[in-house]
Every structure is written in structure tokens, then in C-alpha cells.
Amino acid sequence: MENNNLENNNEDLCEVFNSHADAVNRVKERMPSEDQYSNLSEFFKIFGNPTRLKIISLLCVEDLCVCDLCEALDLNQTTVSNQLRILRANNMVKYKKEGKMARYSLTDLHIEMIYKVGLEHILE
Amino acid sequence: MENNNLENNNEDLCEVFNSHADAVNRVKERMPSEDQYSNLSEFFKIFGNPTRLKIISLLCVEDLCVCDLCEALDLNQTTVSNQLRILRANNMVKYKKEGKMARYSLTDLHIEMIYKVGLEHILE
DNA sequence: ATAACATATCATAATATCATGATATGAAAA
DNA sequence: TTTTCATATCATGATATTATGATATGTTAT
Numbered sequence: 001m002e003n004n005n006l007e008n009n010n011e012d013l014c015e016v017f018n019s020h021a022d023a024v025n026r027v028k029e030r031m032p033s034e035d036q037y038s039n040l041s042e043f044f045k046i047f048g049n050p051t052r053l054k055i056i057s058l059l060c061v062e063d064l065c066v067c068d069l070c071e072a073l074d075l076n077q078t079t080v081s082n083q084l085r086i087l088r089a090n091n092m093v094k095y096k097k098e099g100k101m102a103r104y105s106l107t108d109l110h111i112e113m114i115y116k117v118g119l120e121h122i123l124e
Numbered sequence: 125m126e127n128n129n130l131e132n133n134n135e136d137l138c139e140v141f142n143s144h145a146d147a148v149n150r151v152k153e154r155m156p157s158e159d160q161y162s163n164l165s166e167f168f169k170i171f172g173n174p175t176r177l178k179i180i181s182l183l184c185v186e187d188l189c190v191c192d193l194c195e196a197l198d199l200n201q202t203t204v205s206n207q208l209r210i211l212r213a214n215n216m217v218k219y220k221k222e223g224k225m226a227r228y229s230l231t232d233l234h235i236e237m238i239y240k241v242g243l244e245h246i247l248e
Numbered sequence: 249a250t251a252a253c254a255t256a257t258c259a260t261a262a263t264a265t266c267a268t269g270a271t272a273t274g275a276a277a278a
Numbered sequence: 279t280t281t282t283c284a285t286a287t288c289a290t291g292a293t294a295t296t297a298t299g300a301t302a303t304g305t306t307a308t
Binding site: 034047 | 144174176177178186189243245
Binding site: 045049051075076078079082083097099100 | 267
């Protein structure tokens with residue numbers, strides 16, 4: 001999806017200012033791959049939903065089963081379960097089966113760090 | 125939007141296990157407000173788009189004008205400008221007018237931290 | 249004043265995401 | 279084995295987000 005579309009009329013915007021060409025080259029050298037951007041945006045997208053964020057924030061405090069999450073969040077089971085599936089699919093939570101119950105926890109300290117830096121940001 | 129819907133059939137899920145009620149109370153005490161969750165998820169949503177993420181990652185390296193961003197990202201000006209508007213509206217980038225140009229930079233170190241922790245996460 | 253340029257805004261069609269009802273699975277209790 | 283309970287999956291309509299074409303704004307040069 002990159003480096004095609006050569007008739008794009010933005011090709012030489014700003015070319016007159018040749019100092020800019022250097023800056024463009026510098027930043028381009030440091031760019032992650034298209035796949036990495038894509039994975040990273042998928043990862044952040046998971047945080048971009050209040051229900052999932054609530055689940056994450058509760059699991060920062062302690063591990064919980066699905067029904068506890070439903071009760072604490074006042075949400076129906078389908079909703080919580082669906083969001084947990086998305087969180088699982090993105091490796092952000094894991095669970096242990098205990099009888100009929102599933103006890104969920106965060107997989108990773110990064111999840112907690114990002115949540116907390118974000119919270120700090122919106123509170124300042 | 126919370127604490128209504130009392131005929132919700134999930135009210136007493138798991139009530140039999142009284143140990144769970146304690147856990148539910150503990151985590152509920154620590155929950156941010158509905159508004160804070162909403163603001164926080166809006167904030168993270170901004171990271172959940174590859175174009176915006178690319179812009180953020182380039183501005184982590186150095187400040188750039190709109191046309192440099194267009195060139196480095198091989199995207200048309202409308203797309204970049206629209207995403208910059210969203211980033212501005214969410215206080216994630218700022219800009220200084222320099223003649224006809226607008227030089228953009230990140231507003232905040234939190235933005236860079238979150239980007240970098242996320243990148244670390246998907247690379248591990 | 250007019251042309252050229254850098255950037256911003258508006259309108260829109262294609263696409264993605266959300267919460268939820270209906271239903272399935274799978275484990276323990278009766 | 280039948281019932282009950284905790285959880286998972288599927289299908290869907292409502293809503294949100296995306297990139298982009300058309301157009302507007304505002305600045306510098308002629």
C-alpha cells in the first residue's frame with residue numbers, strides 16, 4: 001500500500017524549501033513498518049472503548065470472574081463476554097477456568113502502564 | 125447512565141458466592157467516574173488509527189509542517205489535515221504558524237510515552 | 249489586485265464498531 | 279440424565295469513523 005500512486009499531486013509539495021527534504025528523510029528513516037503501525041493501532045483501538053477500559057481498570061485492581069465484572073459494571077453478560085473475547089484475542093487479558101467460572105487477569109504490565117499514563121494525562 | 129435498569133436480570137449473578145461480593149465492592153470503590161472513562165477512551169481512540177499513529181511517531185522524532193507530513197507519509201493533504209485537526213482537538217499536537225506554513229509538534233510527553241510503551245508491547 | 253501556495257473545512261460514501269437478543273457450550277448439582 | 283448456572287458465540291441494526299473530492303481561508307509574491 002505504500003510507494004505506489006506516483007501521479008499523486010502532492011509529490012513535490014514544499015520541494016522549494018529544500019531544508020524540508022532533509023527533515024522528511026530523517027523522519028522516514030525512523031519509521032516502523034506498515035505492519036507495525038497497523039498492529040500498534042489495533043492494540044490502541046482496544047483501549048478506545050469505555051467498556052473495555054472499565055474492564056482493564058478493574059483488572060488492574062484485582063482478578064475477577066465474568067459475573068463479577070457484569071455486576072461491578074452493571075452490564076449484561078453478552079456485552080462483557082464479547083469485550084473479554086476482544087481483549088483475549090489481543091492478548092491483553094488471560095483467564096483461568098475454575099469450575100464453571102473463568103477468572104480473568106491482565107496478561108501484561110504494559111497494559112497497566114498505558115492505562116495509568118492515559119489516566120494521568122486526562123486528569124492533569 | 126449508571127445505577128438504573130434495576131430489573132436487569134444480571135443483578136444477582138454469583139450472589140451465592142459471597143466472597144465475590146467483597147471483590148466487587150473493592151473494585152467498585154476504585155473506579156473512576158463515567159466521564160473519566162469516557163474521556164480516557166476518547167483519548168486512546170486517537171491512537172487507534174494508523175495515520176494518526178504515524179503522525180505521532182514522526183513528531184516524536186522532530187517537528188514538521190503539514191506538507192512534510194504529507195510527503196513522508198505519502199498521503200494527500202486533506203487526509204493529513206483532517207487527522208491533524210482531530211489530534212489538535214484532543215490536545216495531542218500543537219502548531220506554530222510560520223508564514224503560510226504550520227509547524228506541528230507534540231503537546232505532551234505522555235503522548236510519546238504511551239506510543240513507546242505500546243510499540244514495545246507489540247514488538248515483544 | 250491577482251496568482252500561487254499551504255492549510256483547513258465540509259459533505260459523503262464505504263467501512264468498522266457497538267451493544268444486545270438469541271442461542272450454544274460445558275460444568276456441576278440434583 | 280436432566281436441570282441449572284457461568285460463559286461463549288453468532289447475527290444484526292444502530293451508530294461512528296475513515297479517506298477523499300470539492301471548496302474555502304489566509305499568506306506571500308508579482
